[in-house]
Amino acid sequence: MSSRRKCAREGCTKRRTPGREYCSMMCRSVVDAFERTERVCRAITGTESDELWVSLVALNDAVSEYRERFTAAWIHAKELGITAAEWHAIQDGALEATE
Numbered sequence: 420m421s422s423r424r425k426c427a428r429e430g431c432t433k434r435r436t437p438g439r440e441y442c443s444m445m446c447r448s449v450v451d452a453f454e455r456t457e458r459v460c461r462a463i464t465g466t467e468s469d470e471l472w473v474s475l476v477a478l479n480d481a482v483s484e485y486r487e488r489f490t491a492a493w494i495h496a497k498e499l500g501i502t503a504a505e506w507h508a509i510q511d512g513a514l515e516a517t518e
């Protein structure tokens with residue numbers, strides 16, 4: 420996959436949404452948090468700054484894991500016969516899973 424089409428969030432392996440730099444709003448939010456936190460950390464330094472940065476890196480890693488597991492869930496859903504339209508409807512709450 421070319422880097423031009425890959426999501427701009429570090430650690431994300433997903434493709435960009437066409438016309439955007441990121442694969443999802445979640446990735447865009449994390450990148451925004453990095454930009455904001457970098458400015459804050461430069462301004463305050465010290466333990467609070469270090470711990471804030473460490474927590475953001477952990478958040479970034481957690482988002483990567485969540486996105487990977489979400490993809491795995493979609494692959495499993497397809498194995499269950501769920502269509503792409505149904506998958507989106509389930510996420511939006513427009514389609515309830517049957518027992």
Ligand SMILES: [Zn+2]
Nearest residue numbers: 426431442446
């Ligand atoms: Zn992404």
